[in-house]
Amino acid sequence: MKDTRIGVYVCHCGHNIAGTVDVESVAEWAAGLPGVAVSRDYKFMCSSLGQELVEKDIQELGLTGVVVASCSPHMHEPTFRKACERAGLNAYLFEMANIREHASWVHPNDIERATEKSKALVAAAVSRVAELEPLEPLVAEIKEPTLIVGGGIAGISAALEIADAGHHVYLVEREPSIGGHMAQFDKTFPTLDCSACILTPKMFDVGNHPNITMMTYSEVEQVDGFIGNFTVRIRQKARKVNTDLCTGCGDCWAKCPAKVIDTVFEAGLGYRTAIYRPFPQAVPKYPVIDMESCIYFQKGTCRACEKVCPTGAIDFEQEDETVVVNVGNIILATGVEIFDARRISQYGYGRLPNVFSNLEFERLTNAAGPTGGEVVLRDGVTRPESVAIIHCVGSRDKNYNEYCSAVCCMAALKFSHLVIERTGAEVYSFYIDIRTPMKNYEEFYHRLLEEGVHFVRGRVAEVTDSARTPGEEGKLIVQVEDTLIGKQRRVPVDMVILMNGLEPQSDAKEVANQFGIGCSEAGFYIERHPKLDPVATMTDGVFIAGACQGPKDIPASVAQGAAAAARVLNLIGRGEVEIEPIRASIDEERCSGCRICNNMCPYNAIDYIEDLGVSRVNPALCKGCGTCVAACPSQVISGQHYTFDQLMSQIEGILYDVREGGERVTYAGAEPVEAK
Amino acid sequence: MPSKYSEINPAWGDRDPVIVGFLCNWCSYRAADLAGISRFSYPTTLRDIRIMCTGRLDPTFVLKALREGADGVLVMGCHPGQCHYESGNYKAMRRMALLRRTLAQLGVDPERVQLGWASAAQGNIFRDTVIRMTDAIVRLGPLDWQANITDSIDDIASHFAHLEADEEVAYGR
Numbered sequence: 001m002k003d004t005r006i007g008v009y010v011c012h013c014g015h016n017i018a019g020t021v022d023v024e025s026v027a028e029w030a031a032g033l034p035g036v037a038v039s040r041d042y043k044f045m046c047s048s049l050g051q052e053l054v055e056k057d058i059q060e061l062g063l064t065g066v067v068v069a070s071c072s073p074h075m076h077e078p079t080f081r082k083a084c085e086r087a088g089l090n091a092y093l094f095e096m097a098n099i100r101e102h103a104s105w106v107h108p109n110d111i112e113r114a115t116e117k118s119k120a121l122v123a124a125a126v127s128r129v130a131e132l133e134p135l136e137p138l139v140a141e142i143k144e145p146t147l148i149v150g151g152g153i154a155g156i157s158a159a160l161e162i163a164d165a166g167h168h169v170y171l172v173e174r175e176p177s178i179g180g181h182m183a184q185f186d187k188t189f190p191t192l193d194c195s196a197c198i199l200t201p202k203m204f205d206v207g208n209h210p211n212i213t214m215m216t217y218s219e220v221e222q223v224d225g226f227i228g229n230f231t232v233r234i235r236q237k238a239r240k241v242n243t244d245l246c247t248g249c250g251d252c253w254a255k256c257p258a259k260v261i262d263t264v265f266e267a268g269l270g271y272r273t274a275i276y277r278p279f280p281q282a283v284p285k286y287p288v289i290d291m292e293s294c295i296y297f298q299k300g301t302c303r304a305c306e307k308v309c310p311t312g313a314i315d316f317e318q319e320d321e322t323v324v325v326n327v328g329n330i331i332l333a334t335g336v337e338i339f340d341a342r343r344i345s346q347y348g349y350g351r352l353p354n355v356f357s358n359l360e361f362e363r364l365t366n367a368a369g370p371t372g373g374e375v376v377l378r379d380g381v382t383r384p385e386s387v388a389i390i391h392c393v394g395s396r397d398k399n400y401n402e403y404c405s406a407v408c409c410m411a412a413l414k415f416s417h418l419v420i421e422r423t424g425a426e427v428y429s430f431y432i433d434i435r436t437p438m439k440n441y442e443e444f445y446h447r448l449l450e451e452g453v454h455f456v457r458g459r460v461a462e463v464t465d466s467a468r469t470p471g472e473e474g475k476l477i478v479q480v481e482d483t484l485i486g487k488q489r490r491v492p493v494d495m496v497i498l499m500n501g502l503e504p505q506s507d508a509k510e511v512a513n514q515f516g517i518g519c520s521e522a523g524f525y526i527e528r529h530p531k532l533d534p535v536a537t538m539t540d541g542v543f544i545a546g547a548c549q550g551p552k553d554i555p556a557s558v559a560q561g562a563a564a565a566a567r568v569l570n571l572i573g574r575g576e577v578e579i580e581p582i583r584a585s586i587d588e589e590r591c592s593g594c595r596i597c598n599n600m601c602p603y604n605a606i607d608y609i610e611d612l613g614v615s616r617v618n619p620a621l622c623k624g625c626g627t628c629v630a631a632c633p634s635q636v637i638s639g640q641h642y643t644f645d646q647l648m649s650q651i652e653g654i655l656y657d658v659r660e661g662g663e664r665v666t667y668a669g670a671e672p673v674e675a676k
Numbered sequence: 677m678p679s680k681y682s683e684i685n686p687a688w689g690d691r692d693p694v695i696v697g698f699l700c701n702w703c704s705y706r707a708a709d710l711a712g713i714s715r716f717s718y719p720t721t722l723r724d725i726r727i728m729c730t731g732r733l734d735p736t737f738v739l740k741a742l743r744e745g746a747d748g749v750l751v752m753g754c755h756p757g758q759c760h761y762e763s764g765n766y767k768a769m770r771r772m773a774l775l776r777r778t779l780a781q782l783g784v785d786p787e788r789v790q791l792g793w794a795s796a797a798q799g800n801i802f803r804d805t806v807i808r809m810t811d812a813i814v815r816l817g818p819l820d821w822q823a824n825i826t827d828s829i830d831d832i833a834s835h836f837a838h839l840e841a842d843e844e845v846a847y848g849r
Contacts, residue, residue: 072709073726101712102724106803113692113720120723513758518703520797538702538760538796582728596841600731602762625761626732630771633837642732647725651696651740654723658694658745660822666690667680 004130005037007063008122009054011045011070013100020104022115026069029119033126033656037061045070051083058087065089065129069097069122075529090134092581092641097125116665120654127653131646137578138619140228142571143328144168147232149220149511152180153554154546155333156202157561158568163211165569170325171206172234173216175264177282179203180335184265184359186366186373188554189414190444196368200281207283215323217288223330223515226623227541228577230327238318240289241275245313248285252305252314253277260293267359270370275305275314280368289314329541329568332525333561334511336547339394339401339500346462347393347498353378354476355463355496358411365418375422377495383423384494388478389415390460391431395501401522405501406551409435412499413444416453427453428491430460430480438555456491458483463496502551515542524550535564540579543567582624582641588614590636597628597637687817695748695813696741697724697806698733702760703795704752710799718806721813722750729753730791731764735775735836738789739829743821748788748813752805755793765793774839778832782825787812 010027012018023041031039038057042050045068057063066089068080073096081091099118107114146162148155151173159169171178182188183203185195206212215234222233256273265278272278274294277287295302296316306314338359341349348355354377356364367373376383389412395405409431416427434455436442449455462479468490475492482489504523505511512519517537518526525544528536535543545564546557571577586597586606591614598606598615605621606628608614617628617637629639638644658664682688699705705726711718727733730753738749751772753765769791776786790809794801 072705072712074706074709098709101709103720105712105715106717107720108715108717110720117720117723124723124725516760518706518796519758521795526796538706594841600767602764623761625729625764626727627729627761627764627767630732630734631767631840633841639728639732642727644734644736647727647734647737648740650725651737652744654696654725655694655741655744655746660745662745664691664745667692 003064004035005061005063006035006065006067006126006129007054007057007061008033008036008039008067008126009045009050009069010039010041010099010122011050011068012041012043013070013104014044017070017100017104020108020111020114021099021118022111026099026115026118026122030122030126033123035065035130036126037063046076046079051079054080054083055087058084058089063089065093065095065132067095067097067122067125067129069099069118069125071100072096072098072102091137092135093129093132095125095129095132097121112667116657120656123656124650124654127656128646128650131643131649132641135581135640138581138583139576140226140579141576142228142574143326144572145170145325145327146329146331146568146572147172147220147230147325147327148331148333150180150333150335150546150548151175151178151206151214151216152333152335152546152557153182153199153202154335154557154561155180155331156206157558158331158333158545158565159206159212160202160209161562161565162568163209167211167569167572169212170234170327171212171214172218172220173214174219175278176217176239176288177278177284178206178214178216179279179281179283182554183279183281184267184366185362186369187414187418189410190440192414192417196281203281203283214284216284220514221322227571227579228328230330230541232325232327232330234323234325236321236323238320239286240291240314240316240318241286242313242315242318243284243286245311246286247311247313248277248287249310250277251308251310253287255304255308257302257304258293258295260290266370267357267363269360269363329543329571330515331543331545331561331564331568332511332515332517332548333545333557333564334505334508334548336502336551337505339503341393341498341500343400344393347390347460348463348465348476348496349498352463352465352476352496354384354494355498358408358415358497358499361415361497365415365422373422375419382494384419384425385423386426386428386493387419387423387495387497388428388430388463388476388491388493389497389499390463390478391429391499392459393498393500394503396432401501401503403522403551404435406435407553408499408501410441410444410553412497413448415497416448417451420451420453425494428456428478428493429453430456430458430478432457432459438553456480456482456489502547504548508548515539517542517544524548535560535567540577541571580624580641582639583619583622584617584624584626584629584637584639585619586615586617587636587638588612588616590634591615592634594633596631596633600628600631602627681814684814685817688814691818693721693747693810693813693818694723694745695721695750695806695809696746697722697750697752698727698730698737699724700730700753700760700765701726701728703754703758703793704802706796707752707794707798707802710796711802712799714799716799716803718803719810721810722806729759729761729764730768731759731761733768733771735771736829736833738775739832742784742788742819743829745821747816747819748790748809750790750792750805750809752792752794752802755795758795771840775836778836778839782827782832784819784821784825785816788816788819
């Protein structure tokens with residue numbers, strides 16, 4: 001019989017647990033469990049005093065295992081493991097019973113039952129701890145280079161932080177140029193800075209940084225490995241332009257006869273040629289040939305660009321290239337898409353010419369845009385005399401997206417200012433709530449109130465061109481219930497701007513799967529902890545930054561890019577990282593060589609050794625899922641920290657009261673007891 | 677006065693149903709955490725055990741839980757296609773289907789053993805699954821394995837292992 005002395009610590013978590021679970025009685029009861037040497041309850045186990053309590057008992061009572069019944073192990077398992085280690089107890093002889101997230105918070109009106117359930121969870125943890133074995137964490141070396149996916153402002157900001165610190169970065173961007181959405185904007189709120197003036201120097205720095213390998217017009221195809229050592233396969237799409245020879249002079253696109261509507265950068269408002277550079281300040285400066293619209297690729301003749309190119313850089317034979325890189329960490333900064341307002345047909349986008357999307361309006365006001373910054377109607381000449389701005393299009397709407405897109409109120413205020421500045425038109429802003437929570441944002445709202453914008457509170461029902469009165473002839477009429485005066489209103493205007501919300505990239509879920517991270521229902525990536533770990537994910541070595549995590553504006557995206565970079569630099573600085581020693585191993589003496597496990601492994605980590613007639617796990621490839629452990633018909637594969645015996649013991653513990661000999665709790669009351 | 681569950685099914689008398697949950701570390705356990713953080717309330721019938729992946733779920737664990745007095749077992753993992761370990765949940769799906777067939781042969785209603793999915797962002801789905809599972813078990817009444825089922829779990833487990841090995845040979849990975 002092995003010597004078992006377990007310490008049980010039941011946390012009050014202030015009122016969080018103690019308000020619903022009778023923690024004193026749980027602690028008192030746990031003292032009687034087999035193997036328990038000491039059982040205590042304490043206000044805040046995670047406080048330094050709580051941790052010291054554990055450490056003192058380990059040293060004075062020679063504990064062989066520790067159970068803390070408090071919150072989720074995803075919250076404080078690392079905290080208490082460290083406390084155990086400080087006191088000389090192996091960190092893997094510790095177990096948490098989650099009586100907060102899984103008991104007190106979900107059973108608020110039933111103290112009696114929540115307490116009984118907590119006892120079962122504690123009993124399970126105690127019987128598991130009795131079976132635990134000391135383990136040593138595996139150590140993984142951190143490879144120095146970092147992969148950043150997405151060349152918008154978040155990705156740029158992360159890339160520069162890491163590269164400036166002297167470490168190599170691979171920056172992968174799907175489009176021909178980095179810059180992201182910010183490159184399309186004219187002004188940024190609330191300072192009305194010129195967007196290009198603050199972004200393009202950073203783009204230039206990225207393009208010329210000795211530590212950054214920029215891979216534009218490229219996509220990640222496959223990701224393998226784990227923290228410290230990822231192998232990433234990247235496909236560089238053929239530009240059909242040899243970038244070693246190209247000088248970006250522009251002769252080719254000046255002569256290209258194929259003109260198509262630019263639906264990406266110009267949001268459908270302008271044209272581009274088949275060989276094109278998305279915008280003048282693009283980084284890199286090299287153009288790409290869009291094979292879909294290129295006359296040569298479609299009809300077999302033309303090659304005008306090849307004829308005019310002074311350096312012979314056009315290469316119609318160029319093929320896609322696959323590049324494999326080895327990196328230690330990954331930052332995803334894949335950004336967002338803009339909601340397609342065609343989905344809300346009553347707003348008339350795509351049907352009524354003078355209904356514009358927010359992205360179209362950004363291009364309209366941009367000095368480098370299709371109208372040279374002139375705010376005009378779809379005919380290209382007429383200045384609007386009145387403009388309606390409709391907030392929350394596709395946001396805060398149960399039919400589309402329930403969440404707030406966070407940036408549209410401020411962008412709408414910016415648009416109001418630009419309309420007034422450029423045209424002097426009357427501006428009507430139809431809002432549900434004006435949300436201006438960041439520094440100097442509320443002040444900007446007040447400025448617009450003073451500039452004379454008509455703010456109308458109410459969700460717009462419809463935008464129509466069918467006039468009811470002579471005054472409405474030839475106008476767009478915005479039908480809305482003004483909820484402040486409690487009346488239906490019809491507001492005739494010349495132009496309508498829809499503040500379309502932000503949505504996750506349409507392939508966000510596939511990308512999340514590819515990198516092994518979680519993704520919300522909507523498609524935003526899930527952070528490790530919403531407050532305390534906003535840029536890490538549940539997958540070690542994979543970080544997220546910017547709007548792919550949730551709608552956010554430029555300053556917040558920049559901050560997250562830098563935050564993710566700081567996390568990566570921390571790991572690079574350490575050079576190595578401890579990883580959970582949860583791995584499978586095969587008892588070769590008892591292995592029958594049936595090879596059932598070989599095919600089970602998703603990582604091909606199990607090899608069959610012909611000479612010996614047994615299977616063997618390669619610990620470098622094994623990730624510890626345990627699928628092979630469960631499949632072995634001879635039960636000779638052991639999954640460390642989740643062994644057969646440990647789990648069987650845990651099952652016995654969790655059913656301590658209903659097992660043979662256990663005393664099942666009975667309830668007399670028909671109704672649950674009310675909480676105090 | 678009887679337990680609140682006996683109002684629906686008198687067989688419960690003065691005791692509550694007990695369901696053992698096996699939750700995967702990456703999706704469902706986090707969904708349960710989120711249900712807690714969001715203060716979604718659900719019945720106290722579920723007692724959960726964390727495993728790294730539903731692929732780790734040895735069918736013996738389910739049999740063990742039923743034998744030791746559980747009235748039902750709920751296994752929850754990541755959604756199909758979103759397994760943290762690529763395909764562990766598909767393995768669980770196959771094993772659970774075989775296990776339910778085996779249990780039916782023993783006279784145990786296969787509804788007592790259920791498989792569900794919730795992503796880390798779906799605390800509401802976790803809550804709804806526990807509520808639905810509890811309703812099903814309350815309707816079915818107590819299991820009382822030890823009184824009703826005489827086969828040893830080792831025999832059942834070995835029967836099951838043969839089934840799975842056959843499946844393995846027939847369908848490969």
